[in-house]
Every structure is written in structure tokens, then in C-alpha cells.
Amino acid sequence: MYNEIDLDIIDINSELPAEEPSRQYYFMAKCRRWVKDFEQKNGRFPKACVTTFGCQMNARDSEKLTGILENIGYQVTDSEEADFVIYNTCTVRENANNKVYGRLGYLNAYKKTHPHMKIALCGCMMQEPHVAQRIQKSYPFVDLVFGTHNLYKFPELLASALEADKMVIELWEGTEQIVEELPVERKYTFKSGVNIMFGCNNFCSYCIVPYVRGRERSRSPKDILREVKQLARDGVVEIMLLGQNVNSYGKTLKEPITFAELLTEIEKIDEIKRIRFMTSHPKDLSLELIRVMASSKKICNHLHLPMQSGSSRILEKMNRRYTKEQYLDLAGRLREAIPHLSLTTDIIVGFPGETEEDFEDTMDVVRKVGFDSAFTFIYSKRTGTPAASMEDQIPEEIVKNRFDRLLREVQEISAQRAKRLTGQVRTILVEEVNSHDPSLVTGRLGNNSVVHIPGDASMIGTFVDVTLEECKGFYYYGKPITTA
Numbered sequence: 001m002y003n004e005i006d007l008d009i010i011d012i013n014s015e016l017p018a019e020e021p022s023r024q025y026y027f028m029a030k031c032r033r034w035v036k037d038f039e040q041k042n043g044r045f046p047k048a049c050v051t052t053f054g055c056q057m058n059a060r061d062s063e064k065l066t067g068i069l070e071n072i073g074y075q076v077t078d079s080e081e082a083d084f085v086i087y088n089t090c091t092v093r094e095n096a097n098n099k100v101y102g103r104l105g106y107l108n109a110y111k112k113t114h115p116h117m118k119i120a121l122c123g124c125m126m127q128e129p130h131v132a133q134r135i136q137k138s139y140p141f142v143d144l145v146f147g148t149h150n151l152y153k154f155p156e157l158l159a160s161a162l163e164a165d166k167m168v169i170e171l172w173e174g175t176e177q178i179v180e181e182l183p184v185e186r187k188y189t190f191k192s193g194v195n196i197m198f199g200c201n202n203f204c205s206y207c208i209v210p211y212v213r214g215r216e217r218s219r220s221p222k223d224i225l226r227e228v229k230q231l232a233r234d235g236v237v238e239i240m241l242l243g244q245n246v247n248s249y250g251k252t253l254k255e256p257i258t259f260a261e262l263l264t265e266i267e268k269i270d271e272i273k274r275i276r277f278m279t280s281h282p283k284d285l286s287l288e289l290i291r292v293m294a295s296s297k298k299i300c301n302h303l304h305l306p307m308q309s310g311s312s313r314i315l316e317k318m319n320r321r322y323t324k325e326q327y328l329d330l331a332g333r334l335r336e337a338i339p340h341l342s343l344t345t346d347i348i349v350g351f352p353g354e355t356e357e358d359f360e361d362t363m364d365v366v367r368k369v370g371f372d373s374a375f376t377f378i379y380s381k382r383t384g385t386p387a388a389s390m391e392d393q394i395p396e397e398i399v400k401n402r403f404d405r406l407l408r409e410v411q412e413i414s415a416q417r418a419k420r421l422t423g424q425v426r427t428i429l430v431e432e433v434n435s436h437d438p439s440l441v442t443g444r445l446g447n448n449s450v451v452h453i454p455g456d457a458s459m460i461g462t463f464v465d466v467t468l469e470e471c472k473g474f475y476y477y478g479k480p481i482t483t484a
């Protein structure tokens with residue numbers, strides 16, 4: 001508790017700073033006073049739990065929330081039986097929302113026996129007006145609601161919620177501001193996500209993200225490089241550059257820079273040994289990027305390239321701005337230029353108007369490309385997106401049937417591809433002690449596959465050369481190479 005930052009030197013009786021992030025540090029100091037009072041009264045520090053529901057960007061935001069809570073003095077735990085619980089929500093598909101509503105019921109039950117408890121909701125789901133209305137009407141026991149654009153104001157909002165006896169709610173429609181430089185508690189010491197851009201301008205017709213994350217904004221390369229260098233000094237060896245569409249990074253900056261150029265700059269930072277990125281939109285993937293990936297020693301041989309559908313007709317209705325042939329061509333070029341590339345994807349089944357023939361086109365691309373792995377999703381209708389009002393929504397039984405067929409195909413192909421590495425020697429970065437078997441540690445190959453090897457906690461964060469002895473479909477058992 002009371003992490004790193006010396007909040008005690010901030011005088012909370014002085015004038016409130018107007019500038020960010022100083023203003024938020026002031027409120028962190030204020031919240032710390034509250035925590036100290038709590039400790040005196042209860043003989044313990046208050047506990048806080050941050051639950052992440054969404055993607056890597058959502059997870060990165062959770063690290064910021066955690067960093068702030070720890071600095072204030074909360075004891076952060078994984079248990080929701082805590083004094084402060086915050087749900088960082090996702091709304092990309094309906095089931096993400098349902099999960100949140102379901103779990104709020106449990107939290108309410110716990111709060112009834114622990115009335116001092118505070119419950120907060122933030123993240124993408126809160127940016128939808130109908131959600132915020134429902135929370136206000138049907139979940140009055142929630143204490144704090146905020147969205148994606150004002151996440152950096154968490155200390156200020158928390159300070160209000162700790163004092164208020166009714167729901168504090170602050171939601172912004174959008175922002176131009178990028179406020180970083182607030183505390184972050186990284187989940188891993190040796191690897192970290194780094195936001196390079198926020199929002200999305202693509203408006204794929206099924207997708208809610210542009211509505212809840214706002215317009216695309218790139219961070220300046222200077223700020224990104226400063227953050228990566230700082231992470232490197234802190235012992236980070238692997239970074240994951242994050243954005244909804246990293247291939248369009250930099251286009252809107254005053255001094256435009258391409259994503260490939262940014263990668264080249266990051267490659268120069270000695271201590272960083274592995275570079276990953278997420279997500280790439282096929283329409284913006286440049287030949288320059290393929291060249292940079294092919295010649296890089298640090299960019300991992302993994303590319304996540306969501307295709308969504310293999311049918312040009314459906315891709316057009318999805319507003320993806322590429323065709324089946326263009327996707328196949330791109331996949332071919334990538335495989336040719338980058339040896340051992342692991343190509344993974346996202347696929348949506350049951351988009352409005354999808355015929356059996358369209359679905360067969362998807363299966364065809366799956367077979368032709370031979371994805372190393374694929375996330376398959378059943379189309380979920382998102383209120384306010386163009387696809388939600390399209391005619392010809394597909395009946396559930398048909399979608400389910402196609403989904404099962406696709407999943408079988410995808411799993412068979414990825415198992416076959418994974419087998420090809422059996423017996424080979426590769427390097428893993430060890431990430432954690434295996435949760436099922438403590439005599440094993442678990443790491444990842446450059447291509448992102450998981451490998452379990454005998455070992456102990458002292459190996460976490462180190463690179464180990466291993467023989468991949470046995471392939472279990474989508475993961476391996478391996479053995480460290482011992483050098484004489």
C-alpha cells in the first residue's frame with residue numbers, strides 16, 4: 001500500500017490545481033486521507049477489487065485504475081468481497097453486457113450485509129446511453145459510474161463517491177484529451193501493453209467500438225518512446241503496442257509518421273527484446289510494414305489479422321473495405337515474406353443476410369490461409385450500429401449450426417499447424433508458475449503459443465530455449481535445453 005508516489009507532500013487544503021494530471025494527484029492525496037481515516041477506525045487498510053471484462057485496451061485501463069487505487073492506499077485483491085469493487089466493462093457483444101448485469105446482482109447481495117461498500121462501473125458499456133439509464137433506474141446501489149473518455153479523472157470521481165450518499169455519474173461523449181502519466185500497476189513485471197492510439201474511425205457496420213471509444217487519436221511518437229524507455233528501465237522486455245487499428249497509427253498527427261516507422265524506432269531500444277502489436281486492419285496493412293516485420297529481430301512472428309468474413313459480398317455490407325481476394329493475397333504475401341509467421345484472425349458468423357454460399361466462402365478462406373488460431377464469434381446485434389437495422393437477421397439455429405462447423409474446421413487446422421513445430425527448439429519468455437501444476441512454468445513463443453516446461457518461479461521474466469516435445473493442440477509441453 002501507499003505505493004511509490006509521495007502524495008503526503010500534497011497540501012489538500014491548498015488551491016485545487018487546474019492542470020492535468022496535477023489535479024488528479026491532488027484528489028489522490030485527498031482519497032489517501034480518507035484511507036488513513038478508514039485504517040484508524042477499522043485497524044486495516046480498505047480492500048479494492050478491479051474486474052476487467054474486455055479487450056487488451058480495457059485491461060490496460062484496469063492497470064491504471066489499480067495503480068491509482070494502490071497509490072491511494074487500498075489493498076488490491078482479486079476477491080469481490082471488498083470495500084471497493086469496480087467493473088471495467090465491455091460491450092462489444094451482448095453477452096459481455098449480460099455478464100455485468102448478472103454479477104451486479106451478486107454484488108448487491110454482498111453490499112446488503114456490508115453497507116459501507118462502494119461499487120463503481122466504468123468502461124465501454126457505460127458509454128451507451130441506454131445502459132447508463134438502466135443502471136440509474138434499476139441498480140441504485142451502484143455508487144459511481146464513468147466512461148472511457150474520463151477514465152483519467154478516476155481519482156476525482158472516487159473522491160466524490162467516497163463522500164456522496166447517492167450515485168455519482170459522469171459520462172462524456174468524447175474527448176480530444178490524452179492524459180497519461182498517472183500511476184499504473186502492471187500485472188506482469190517483464191511485459192506490458194502500451195497504448196499508441198485510442199478510438200476508431202472505421203465504423204464496421206456491426207461494431208459498437210467507434211461509438212463508445214470515440215474518434216481515432218494517435219499518441220505522439222515522443223510520448224510513446226518515452227513510455228517504452230521507462231518500461232525498459234523498469235525491467236520490461238516485451239511490449240504490446242495497443243490500438244483498434246494500429247496500421248493507421250500516426251496518420252492524423254501534426255507530423256505524420258507511419259506505424260512501420262514507429263516500430264523501427266522502438267526496435268532501437270536495447271532492453272526491449274520482443275515487440276507485439278494489436279490489432280491490424282487488413283485494409284491498412286502496408287507493404288512497408290511487411291518489410292519491417294520481415295527484417296526485424298524483435299517484432300514477433302505473430303500477426304492477428306481479423307478477417308470477419310470470407311465473402312466479398314458480406315465484407316462490403318460490413319464496411320470492411322477489402323474483398324476475399326485481397327485478404328487472400330495479403331495473407332499469401334505475409335506468409336511468403338515472414339518465415340514461421342503465425343497468422344491468427346477473428347471471424348463473425350451470422351451477419352445479417354449471410355447465405356450458405358457466403359458462409360462457404362468463409363470456410364474456403366479458413367482452409368486456404370490455414371490460420372494458426374481464430375477467434376470465432378456469433379454475430380451480436382448492437383443497438384445504434386447500421387447492421388442492427390439491416391433486414392435478414394439470421395435465425396439462431398442456422399447460425400449455431402454454421403458456428404459449430406466453423407469451429408471444428410478452425411480447431412482442426414490450428415492443431416495441424418501447431419504440430420509442425422513438435423521436436424523443434426524455440427525460445428520462450430516464461431510468464432508464470434502453472435496454476436494447475438506448480439512443478440511447471442508457462443511461457444510463450446514469439447508466435448504467441450503457450451509452452452509448459454519444468455521449472456520454478458525464479459524463471460519468470462527470463463527467456464529460455466526449449467525443445468517442444470509434445471503438442472497438445474494449441475499448447476506444448478517442452479523441456480529447457482541445458483547448455484554444457
Ligand code: SAH
Binds near residue numbers: 245
Ligand atoms: N479493432 C479490432 C477488433 C475489435 S473487436 C479489429 O477491427 O480487428 C474484436 C472482435 O470482436 C472483432 O474483430 C470482431 O470479430 C468481434 N466483434 C465486434 N463486433 C461484433 C459483433 N457485433 N458481433 C460479434 N462479434 C463482434
Ligand code: SF4
Binds near residue numbers: 200244
Ligand atoms: Fe470495430 Fe471495425 Fe473499428 Fe475494429 S476496426 S474496432 S471491428 S469498427
Ligand code: F3S
Binds near residue numbers: 053054057090
Ligand atoms: Fe470491449 Fe471496449 Fe475493448 S467494447 S472489446 S472493451 S474497446
